[in-house]
Amino acid sequence: MSRTSTITLLTDFGAGSVYVGQMHGVLRRRAPEATVIDLAHDVPPGGVAAAAYLLQRSFDCFPPGSVHVAVIDPGVGSARRILAARAHGHTFLAPDNGLLGPLLDGETEAVVHSVENEELMRERVSRTFHGRDIFAPVAAWLAGGGALEEVGPPVAAEIARPGAVLEDGVIRGRLLLVDRFGNLITNVPKQLLEVLGAPEGLRVSFGGRPVGGLVGTFSDAPRDSLLAYVGSGDHLELAVNGGRASDVLGDDTGAEVRVERSPA
Amino acid sequence: MSRTSTITLLTDFGAGSVYVGQMHGVLRRRAPEATVIDLAHDVPPGGVAAAAYLLQRSFDCFPPGSVHVAVIDPGVGSARRILAARAHGHTFLAPDNGLLGPLLDGETEAVVHSVENEELMRERVSRTFHGRDIFAPVAAWLAGGGALEEVGPPVAAEIARPGAVLEDGVIRGRLLLVDRFGNLITNVPKQLLEVLGAPEGLRVSFGGRPVGGLVGTFSDAPRDSLLAYVGSGDHLELAVNGGRASDVLGDDTGAEVRVERSPA
Amino acid sequence: MSRTSTITLLTDFGAGSVYVGQMHGVLRRRAPEATVIDLAHDVPPGGVAAAAYLLQRSFDCFPPGSVHVAVIDPGVGSARRILAARAHGHTFLAPDNGLLGPLLDGETEAVVHSVENEELMRERVSRTFHGRDIFAPVAAWLAGGGALEEVGPPVAAEIARPGAVLEDGVIRGRLLLVDRFGNLITNVPKQLLEVLGAPEGLRVSFGGRPVGGLVGTFSDAPRDSLLAYVGSGDHLELAVNGGRASDVLGDDTGAEVRVERSPA
Numbered sequence: 001m002s003r004t005s006t007i008t009l010l011t012d013f014g015a016g017s018v019y020v021g022q023m024h025g026v027l028r029r030r031a032p033e034a035t036v037i038d039l040a041h042d043v044p045p046g047g048v049a050a051a052a053y054l055l056q057r058s059f060d061c062f063p064p065g066s067v068h069v070a071v072i073d074p075g076v077g078s079a080r081r082i083l084a085a086r087a088h089g090h091t092f093l094a095p096d097n098g099l100l101g102p103l104l105d106g107e108t109e110a111v112v113h114s115v116e117n118e119e120l121m122r123e124r125v126s127r128t129f130h131g132r133d134i135f136a137p138v139a140a141w142l143a144g145g146g147a148l149e150e151v152g153p154p155v156a157a158e159i160a161r162p163g164a165v166l167e168d169g170v171i172r173g174r175l176l177l178v179d180r181f182g183n184l185i186t187n188v189p190k191q192l193l194e195v196l197g198a199p200e201g202l203r204v205s206f207g208g209r210p211v212g213g214l215v216g217t218f219s220d221a222p223r224d225s226l227l228a229y230v231g232s233g234d235h236l237e238l239a240v241n242g243g244r245a246s247d248v249l250g251d252d253t254g255a256e257v258r259v260e261r262s263p264a
Numbered sequence: 265m266s267r268t269s270t271i272t273l274l275t276d277f278g279a280g281s282v283y284v285g286q287m288h289g290v291l292r293r294r295a296p297e298a299t300v301i302d303l304a305h306d307v308p309p310g311g312v313a314a315a316a317y318l319l320q321r322s323f324d325c326f327p328p329g330s331v332h333v334a335v336i337d338p339g340v341g342s343a344r345r346i347l348a349a350r351a352h353g354h355t356f357l358a359p360d361n362g363l364l365g366p367l368l369d370g371e372t373e374a375v376v377h378s379v380e381n382e383e384l385m386r387e388r389v390s391r392t393f394h395g396r397d398i399f400a401p402v403a404a405w406l407a408g409g410g411a412l413e414e415v416g417p418p419v420a421a422e423i424a425r426p427g428a429v430l431e432d433g434v435i436r437g438r439l440l441l442v443d444r445f446g447n448l449i450t451n452v453p454k455q456l457l458e459v460l461g462a463p464e465g466l467r468v469s470f471g472g473r474p475v476g477g478l479v480g481t482f483s484d485a486p487r488d489s490l491l492a493y494v495g496s497g498d499h500l501e502l503a504v505n506g507g508r509a510s511d512v513l514g515d516d517t518g519a520e521v522r523v524e525r526s527p528a
Numbered sequence: 529m530s531r532t533s534t535i536t537l538l539t540d541f542g543a544g545s546v547y548v549g550q551m552h553g554v555l556r557r558r559a560p561e562a563t564v565i566d567l568a569h570d571v572p573p574g575g576v577a578a579a580a581y582l583l584q585r586s587f588d589c590f591p592p593g594s595v596h597v598a599v600i601d602p603g604v605g606s607a608r609r610i611l612a613a614r615a616h617g618h619t620f621l622a623p624d625n626g627l628l629g630p631l632l633d634g635e636t637e638a639v640v641h642s643v644e645n646e647e648l649m650r651e652r653v654s655r656t657f658h659g660r661d662i663f664a665p666v667a668a669w670l671a672g673g674g675a676l677e678e679v680g681p682p683v684a685a686e687i688a689r690p691g692a693v694l695e696d697g698v699i700r701g702r703l704l705l706v707d708r709f710g711n712l713i714t715n716v717p718k719q720l721l722e723v724l725g726a727p728e729g730l731r732v733s734f735g736g737r738p739v740g741g742l743v744g745t746f747s748d749a750p751r752d753s754l755l756a757y758v759g760s761g762d763h764l765e766l767a768v769n770g771g772r773a774s775d776v777l778g779d780d781t782g783a784e785v786r787v788e789r790s791p792a
Contacts, residue, residue, distance in 0.1 A: 006556055008549070014444035015544025016279025016305035018318045019496075021272070024301045025325030028270055032299075032327070037552045041544035045445050054546045061553030061660065063560070074506070077481030127481035129496030132325065180542035181573050217605030217655035232547075232657030242602070278708035280543025280569035282582045283760075285536070288565045289589030292534055296591070309709050338770070341745030391745035393760030396589065 005034040005143040006066040010055055011131065012043040013071070019129065023069075023136045026122070030140035039068070043177070044253075046074040048097050050177040053187065056102040057233040059090050067143045070094040071131040082115040082134060084142065084151045091142055093135055101159045116152030164188040164257075166195055171259040173236070175206075178251045182244025186257045188236035196261060203262045204228040204238070207255035211238055213262075218242075228259075269298045269407040270330040274319055275395065276307040277335070283393065287333075287400045290386070294404035303332070307441070308517075310338040312361050314441040317451065320366040321497040323354050331407045333399050334358040341391040346379040346398060348406065348415045355406050357399050365423045380416030428452040428521075430459055435523040437500070439470075442515045446508025450521045452500035460525060467526045468492040468502070471519035475502055477526075482506075492523075533562040533671040534594040538583055539659065540571040541599070547657065551597075551664045554650070558668035567596070571705070572781075574602040576625050578705040581715065584630040585761040587618050595671045598622040599659040610643040610662060612670065612679045619670055621663050629687040644680030692716040692785075694723055699787040701764070703734075706779045710772025714785045716764035724789060731790045732756040732766070735783035739766055741790075746770075756787075 007027060013019040020041055027036050039058055043051045051072040059068055073080075073095045081096040087103055087110035094100050096114075104110050115134060118125075120141050125133040138151060164173030164187050173188035184206065196202055199214040211226045221227035221241045226248060231237035236257065239245045249255075271291060277283040284305055291300050303322055307315045315336040323332055337344075337359045345360040351367055351374035358364050360378075368374050379398060382389075384405050389397040402415060428437030428451050437452035448470070460466055463478040475490045485491035485505045490512060495501035500521065503509045513519075535555060541547040548569055555564050567586055571579045579600040587596055601608075601623045609624040615631055615638035622628050624642075632638050643662060646653075648669050653661040666679060692701030692715050701716035712734070724730055727742040739754045746769045749755035754776060759765035764785065767773045777783075 004560060014306060016302065017444060018304035018322055021301065021303035022322050022325045025322065028299065028301060029325070029327050032268060035556065037549065037556060038544065039549035040546035042542060058546055058550050058553065061550045061557065063557050075483070078483040126496040132496065180545060219603065219606040232654040232660065278570060280566065281708060282568035282586055285565065285567035286586050286589045289586065292563065292565060293591050296532060339747065342747040390760040396760065
């Protein structure tokens with residue numbers, strides 16, 4: 001086992017949860033030399049799209065060769081597959097529910113296998129906690145240099161990616177998640193905004209309510225006013241300078257965020 | 265100090281709390297080579313029975329020889345003792361409030377000492393935070409190979425274990441804790457359920473409300489319906505497939521869960 | 529890089545947040561041999577005074593030479609400076625918003641520099657997340673033995689410290705933060721209380737409501753009654769034995785805590 005191997009954990013179990021602690025325990029037993037890092041555990045329960053965004057925007061903060069384990073798994077215990085993928089010089093483990101979609105979309109070099117080799121799993125696999133019983137031991141094995149091919153047969157991953165769309169000059173997206181400051185993070189990437197041209201003159205609305213134009217950061221907007229900006233994850237975010245956007249705009253993940261050019 | 269020593273922390277301080285951070289600091293100073301892992305910090309405040317369950321069901325995810333520190337300590341500053349125990353090939357530190365009961369119950373090989381040696385504690389011991397001032401330094405010392413005998417005199421631990429009971433063909437238990445998904449985890453162990461015979465034909469109720477029969481996992485029940493199953497900790501749990509059982513059944517830790525055989 | 533270097537993180541990002549995870553990622557890439565410890569992440573959003581208290585009361589739990597990173601940064605993206613300071617044998621990184629005030633106040637030996645050397649930062653610095661893009665890489669560099677002088681020019685730090693005051697025999701302070709148990713932690717240090725003389729005969733009130741006298745610990749007060757005591761951080765705290773003080777007294781950080789000698 002290389003002393004430099006890194007394993008990250010992304011779940012919706014909640015920080016401080018024993019589910020996270022048990023995964024760390026299994027990793028400590030089976031990959032004692034690896035460094036295990038909590039990427040995030042406050043993903044909304046079952047929030048696959050939010051987790052897909054967080055993983056795609058975060059993995060390259062970590063050293064190349066890291067093993068990233070994502071367990072947002074509302075289908076645990078059903079027939080859904082578990083995928084192990086190698087892409088962008090990193091390794092990923094996640095349920096086959098679209099979580100790896102953004103990472104694999106268009107990646108012709110990516111290699112994806114279905115995790116089926118029971119010899120790599122814990123001796124007794126529960127039906128409700130594959131994070132501990134399958135994900136953690138397989139991650140330990142991969143971090144120790146195990147070959148991707150041995151986890152199971154090669155497969156095609158589900159690339160369900162219900163992303164934001166641009167049609168007739170209007171971007172339509174939606175809310176992915178709300179952070180602790182009440183900022184609303186949307187599924188509208190910076191690149192899609194750029195298709196609309198210069199940020200000046202764009203107007204943003206959420207759930208039918210006008211938010212205003214695009215600014216550079218919080219302090220560019222008057223205090224207590226709504227603002228839209230490209231956040232640290234290179235996606236459109238909505239905030240209130242000195243306040244909580246979620247108090248004003250709500251946190252309905254079904255509501256639509258729209259961006260369009262203001263009529264001249 | 266062995267490079268492979270592992271120390272785990274189980275508290276009701278809350279994840280992200282400075283109380284947890286300070287314990288890590290003391291451990292880092294005194295056991296710089298140990299790996300310190302957060303087992304769980306979201307135990308309900310004062311939830312000794314919940315912590316006892318979590319510790320008993322989690323310790324063997326970790327390497328043999330680990331030191332497990334449990335600080336759910338509503339009696340801090342009073343005359344309650346602190347116990348250091350060796351059992352099941354692991355070492356445990358906890359207040360003498362029943363937290364170690366399930367682990368020590370019936371363990372004739374277990375060795376238990378009362379932590380009284382002030383030379384192992386921090387120089388100045390506060391009256392409200394023994395986690396930092398006693399538990400952490402003693403854990404560091406034990407992880408470094410210190411002899412259990414030196415922490416203080418041997419004692420008998422409190423084995424208060426107000427567990428579930430089976431009487432006249434009816435199991436009566438109670439709620440231990442609610443996880444982030446709204447699942448209700450009870451104090452009814454799988455072994456007690458098995459005394460009632462085959463799972464088919466058993467019926468479960470909570471707080472007088474029928475929950476239904478026992479199934480294997482979430483997806484075995486219709487969507488949005490209540491279900492009862494043996495969870496990943498080998499105890500009876502109540503859930504809603506695709507929803508939150510705590511929204512339907514509440515989270516009253518005083519309410520009774522009953523399991524009995526359905527009349528033919 | 530020394531194997532024994534320690535980096536701590538103190539933020540208001542929330543435990544389990546991806547912002548914390550990304551900082552860990554950057555540190556893992558740039559300081560692979562350092563041990564990174566979460567000091568606390570549940571600081572109230574924008575709670576600079578609370579963070580200043582937590583840092584001052586916690587840093588010396590950690591080994592001398594540790595690098596402590598504090599990112600409570602409501603002014604991120606504005607012209608506020610970032611400070612790197614060496615004091616008390618430790619190194620600190622924080623925005624210049626008063627967070628380091630209590631640590632530097634009266635420390636004539638302290639050395640403070642403004643972080644301006646862009647070569648130490650991430651290649652692309654966002655306007656909203658300097659924790660990942662500036663604090664983490666600079667911390668990694670300092671933990672690896674980088675010279676403080678190279679981060680930028682020496683400066684004088686802001687020592688805004690709106691502390692508790694003693695006037696006419698009355699201490700007036702305020703609430704800093706509420707912990708998970710509902711205990712109220714104030715900005716009144718033990719040393720200021722001692723100026724008033726023996727604890728017997730002192731009376732404490734909060735928001736105009738009498739709390740009672742000073743006791744040693746929870747169990748010194750009758751069950752369910754309010755009490756005032758010197759907490760594990762050597763500051764005045766208010767609690768309810770067996771209950772939550774915040775349920776009784778509220779959690780208004782603007783409310784005044786008063787301590788004075790009871791008329792004989």
